[in-house]
Amino acid sequence: MIWRVPTHKTKNLVHWVDQMEGSKKLLLVDGGPINDKLKLATQNLHYVNVLPSIGLNVYCILLHDTLVMSRNGVERIVERMHTPINR
Numbered sequence: 001m002i003w004r005v006p007t008h009k010t011k012n013l014v015h016w017v018d019q020m021e022g023s024k025k026l027l028l029v030d031g032g033p034i035n036d037k038l039k040l041a042t043q044n045l046h047y048v049n050v051l052p053s054i055g056l057n058v059y060c061i062l063l064h065d066t067l068v069m070s071r072n073g074v075e076r077i078v079e080r081m082h083t084p085i086n087r
Contacts, residue, residue, distance in 0.1 A: 008040035017048060023066035025049075029056050031072030053077050 006012070017026055028042070028050045042048045051060065053069075053076040061067055069077075 005035055005037040005041055008037045010041050010044050013038075013041040013045065013048070017045070020066060025064045026066045026068065027051065027060060027064040029053055029067065029069040029073045031070055031074075031076040053080075 017023065020026070024047060026048045028038075028048065029052070030050070031053045034050050034052055038050055042050050049060070049064065053073040056073075056077065
C-alpha cells in the first residue's frame with residue numbers, strides 16, 4: 001500500500017487532490033487490498049475512485065482524467081500482462 005492515510009477524514013484527501021491541477025476525475029490504483037481508511041476517506045468523493053490492480057480495466061482508465069498508481073500496482077499489472085491466458 002503506497003498511500004498511508006493517517007486518518008479517515010475526507011478533508012485531507014480533498015486537499016491532496018486539489019494540489020493536482022486539472023484532474024476532474026481521479027483513479028487511484030494499488031497492488032494489494034485497499035486500506036480501510038482510504039476507502040472511508042474517498043467514499044464521499046464522487047470524483048475519486050480507488051481500485052486494486054486486479055480490478056483495473058481499460059474502461060475504468062478511460063473514464064478518468066488522472067490515473068495514480070502505486071509502484072506495487074504497476075508491478076502487479078506488468079506481471080499480469082506477462083501471464084499467458086490458458087483457454
